[in-house]
Amino acid sequence: MTPYMSRRAALKAGGAGLAAYFVETAVGAAPAHAGAATARDLSLALRGKVLLPGDPDYDAERVGFNTLVQHHPNAIVMVESARDVATAVGVGARIGWPIAVQTTGHGVSVPADGALLINMRGLTGVNIDAGARTATISGGVRWRDVVAAAAPVGLLPPVGSTSNVGAVGYVTGGGVPIMGRTYGYAADRVRSIDLVTLDGRLRRLSATREPDLFWAVRGGKSNFGAVTAFEIDLLPQAQVYAGNLTFPAASAEEAFRAYVRWTEGVSDQLTSVATFLRYPDVPQVPPQLRGVFVLLIRIVYVGSARDGAAEIAALRALGPSADTVAEIPVDQVDTVFSVPTTPGATPTASGLVGGLSDDGVATILAAVGPGVTLPAGFVEIRHMAGAFGRGPSTANALGHRDAEFLVFISNTVPDTVAPEPVEQAQQRIVGQLGPVLTGGRVPTFLGPLDTSVEAVRSAYDPAGWNRLLKIKKTWDPRNLFRINHNIR
Ligand SMILES: Cc1cc2nc3c(=O)[nH]c(=O)nc-3n(C[C@H](O)[C@H](O)[C@H](O)COP(=O)(O)OP(=O)(O)OC[C@H]3O[C@@H](n4cnc5c(N)ncnc54)[C@H](O)[C@@H]3O)c2cc1C
Missing domain, CATH: 3.30.43.10 (Uridine Diphospho-n-acetylenolpyruvylglucosamine Reductase, domain 2)
Known part of the structure; x- marks a missing residue:
């Protein structure tokens, strides 16, 4: 031509x-x-x-x-x-x-x-196979559409704290589901992926077809191409026993200490998160909550209400000021975290934690507990291990399987306010948490401030990182897929 x-x-x-x-x-x-x-x-x-x-x-x-x-x-x-x-x-x-x-x-x-x-937002197809308990999900689908399609046939997708996020972005970063101690990382349950590589070809990846790429895309984010669809397992669960236990500032320290000890004995059917939350002082928040600190213990139990109630009895005995834990249909899972759906400038920070000794608990409380005035937003301490630690039958790029907890810090900054002081506050918290952090991270929680090579590398095990580099060189030698948490 x-x-x-x-x-x-x-x-x-x-x-x-x-x-x-x-x-x-x-x-x-x-x-x-x-x-x-x-x-x-x-x-x-x-x-x-x-x-x-x-x-x-x-x-x-x-x-x-x-x-x-x-x-x-x-x-x-x-x-x-x-x-x-x-x-x-x-x-x-x-x-x-x-x-x-x-x-x-x-x-x-x-x-x-x-x-x-x-x-990608025009690629909206979702197909549920109720018999096989799988979903085939197109490249621009949000989890909420998968939840809507799967719930009526009694199936639970591996959704995170909000079903407003895209399914591919979440899964290719690992995906930490709210029932992850039962299910594992979302990327652990992916059966196949349709990927357009740099040569403009659409390839089906699976355990047996292009196994290196299949390994890399499950955790390696958008570094290897554009995903047009993927197939993933769903859990046979029409309802979960889920909600929040709220502890005001006065009892938050005692409740958090008890929570950490309690996690040592819970079953893999129970996933929980301790959230240190400071409500913003804005008119949209009820007056009695503006600027107020609370500790929320978020519970998701995959099983019967009776068994779930038995598992959380020790937390209830601490006397929370509010208790919303109850059986809820799968299509209401977003109510557990109530993540805002309005766009905004949101700096984030994250890190993984090993086991928590009493000193470790004290370190966390000193950094983010009720005695510290932090910007409006939240610091989550998510309980990991369980199925997160076991890994999938077909290995993927995710590492750091021995982590016990994950820290995720998120503050949404109003348009009228400069984000830098909030970013600095987050970095101060990360510095204070240093003694409990392993130095590892989870790819899905890398944020806009985590784009350095060191930050991205920290989301993988050393051997996994070296393998990702090799696969990247094979499939994207010019690094054109670099608008991401780049593997380079
Ligand atoms: C409020 C909030 C709560 C969150 N809660 C959780 C949680 O509970 N668990 C969890 O694991 N994560 C959570 N996350 C992180 C979230 O899953 C990731 O940010 C995810 O990458 C979002 O994907 P997206 O498609 O919505 O975003 P986008 O910004 O559109 O995409 C994110 C990345 O994925 C890539 N990508 C998107 N679509 C495709 C595609 N079709 N093909 C190839 N690459 C693609 C993009 O290139 C980009 O690099 C949360 C994030 C926020 C802001």
Whole structure:
């Protein structure tokens, strides 16, 4: 094909021909605005639209849930099919623009400036196989759509604290479900993945097909390509015994000490989180709670209400000021964490913890307990181990399986306030927690401030990191999939 083939000829040649035309005009002819002009031509090869800076929907589609990172891609491809994804990746690869993928923007990392951004939210298919207890989930689906489809047939997807996040972003980062001590990491239960690699080919990955890539994508995030669909196990559970025990500041320290000791004896059917929460002092919060500190112990028991009640009896005996733990249908699991669904600038920090001695508990209380005034937001101490520690039958890139707890710090900052002081407060907390942190992290909880090589490497075991580097070199030697927590 010549660099100046006509649009008509390119259209006739189909997706690949048009992609080549797009590249040749953009790179070969190189008129001043070739990239922008030909990006519009790309739209002719797609079912979905291409948005360029200045287009009416461009801003709405580039801004994600976490507004801390504002990016300005060269073009946004609104894909509507796996074929669209393959065309977009192929074009991005030939032009040499970095290729970014976004579903909801909950998991932002580095800005996609100068990139070809593939917006996945048009890939919305969910298929539940009630007999096999699996879901096949398209690349732009949020967990809430899987919950809605699975709950009526008595199945529970491995959802995290909010079903508002994208299923692929969550699973490729590991995915820490609210029933994870029973189920394991979400990535541990993935059966197959459909991935578009840099050569623009759609590949089905499984334990037997492209096993190296299958290992890497389950934990290695979006470093290896764009996921158009995946298949995952569901739990046969129509209801869970779940809710919160609330302890006010006056009894929070005693309750947290008791909680940590209690976790040593609980069954793997019980997953729990101790949340140190400071309500924001804003009109949307009831007056009696504004600026107030509480300790919430969040409970998710996969089993009968009677057995669940027996497991948490020791916590109830501490006399919480509120107790919402009860049997709830699976489609109400979001009520356990009540995570806000309004976008905002949200710095986060995280880390893994080994076993907690009395000194370790004291370290946590000194850093984030009721005696410390922290910015509005929460510090979670999530109980891990159980199925998290056992690993899947087909190994994946996730490491640090010996962690006992996970710390996740999140503060949403109002638009009118600079985020830097909150980021500094989070780093101070991480510093104070140093004696209990292992230095490891979980990929899914890497945030916008964790984009250094050291931070990303800390989310894997050393051998796993070296293997990820090798696989990255094979499948993305130019590191075009680098708008993420980058393996480099
Ligand atoms: C309030 C809050 C609560 C959370 N709770 C939990 C929790 O309980 N458990 C847990 O494990 N995590 C939790 N997370 C983390 C969350 O799962 C990750 O941020 C996840 O990456 C979000 O995915 P997304 O698609 O919604 O976000 P996006 O920002 O759109 O994507 C995040 C990453 O995934 C990549 N990606 C998205 N879609 C695709 C695709 N189709 N193909 C290839 N790559 C893709 C993106 O390129 C990006 O690198 C929470 C996050 C927030 C903000």
